[in-house]
Amino acid sequence: MSTARDDVLGRIAGALGRRGTPAAEAYAAIDRPYLRRHHEDGILDLFAERVAHYRATVHRVDTAGLPGAVARVLSRGRYAVPAGLPAEWIAEVDPGLLVHEPPVAELDALDGVVTGCAVAIAETGTIVLDHGPGQGRRAFSLVPDHHLIVVTAGQVAPDVPEALERLDPARPLTFVSGPSATSDIELNRVEGVHGPRTLDVILTR
Template sequence: MSSAREEILGRVGRILGPGRTPAATAYTAIERPYLRRHHEDGVLDLFAERTADYRATVHRVDPADLPGAVARALTGSRYAVPGGLPAEWLAEVDPARLAHDPGIGELDGLDGVVTGCAVAIAETGTIVLDHGPGQGRRALTLVPDYHLIVVTADQVAPDVPEALERLDPARPLTFISGPSATSDIELNRVEGVHGPRTLEVILTVRSP
């Protein structure tokens, strides 16, 4: 009678043995009959509407007005800035008010953080960070009480399938749908427990 260990190792061997279908091939062969896109028009309007539904504040600005919009949003004293954030976004902010790549111990003393994102999803009003350039490590966007995210129009995908295709699953992904919120046993909503209490989004849209 074989042991549990031998049985488990035998199963692993059969999966990894000769003749198995490569994972990439098997993944490609999966049938996906679901509707990939629910919206063709008004994608940016939908994203702004759904994001606001989550109690986030959304500003739509022309790309040329982005530096001014960022400066107007940052009303506190000092903000965290991740490496790789475009310098022109902060052109109208006093450099003395910016903490570039601050350490963990500094984050709680800052008024907030400014980042970009990897992709945004119109259907769900969700913003995804993959913590690449301009987004910072995960702690940078979870500890401060305020998060300002800049989303460019080309980063907004109509629906989840298209958004996921733009992301690298090997990267650490953070999905943000409004400010951090939870409810206690009596269903009283509490914001700011697991992340920023306030989420503000600047969506850059070229004027017609």
């Protein structure tokens, strides 16, 4: 019997032996010998680089420039706005372009959606939505062809472990790594099959 198999079976046996232990205590007792953080500096630069690698367009602005950046991206078409999105983010957008909290049946007729997020991961260039205030239902991030996501500097975690600690696993989580894309058997890339064809990310600093 291999050492690796013994190790796996031993871990399972140990986990089963903790039946009746409070979930938080059992979770804290799990051995985590892996490196938790690979980066200490340049986190925002790394995140912007990784997001752009996925063919998303990244706009970097300071907080004061955020409303203007949103208005430039949402300059034509009609866009869904989820409940709870900060009003100041869309203060400079033509109100006639915005549809607040549209029903799911109307999303396909809109050109895009603007949302916030729950957390972002610099190492992987991933943005995570937990569909809380300002993020809308999951359909908001899947149906419209264009998705604009606002990411604040404080929401960017260096690596996956730290990002996961900020999330509630009981909530519905959507992980976004660039525009929706897939490839056929001949490796021809097709975008927009399972979600937005175009992804814009505004990163504040």
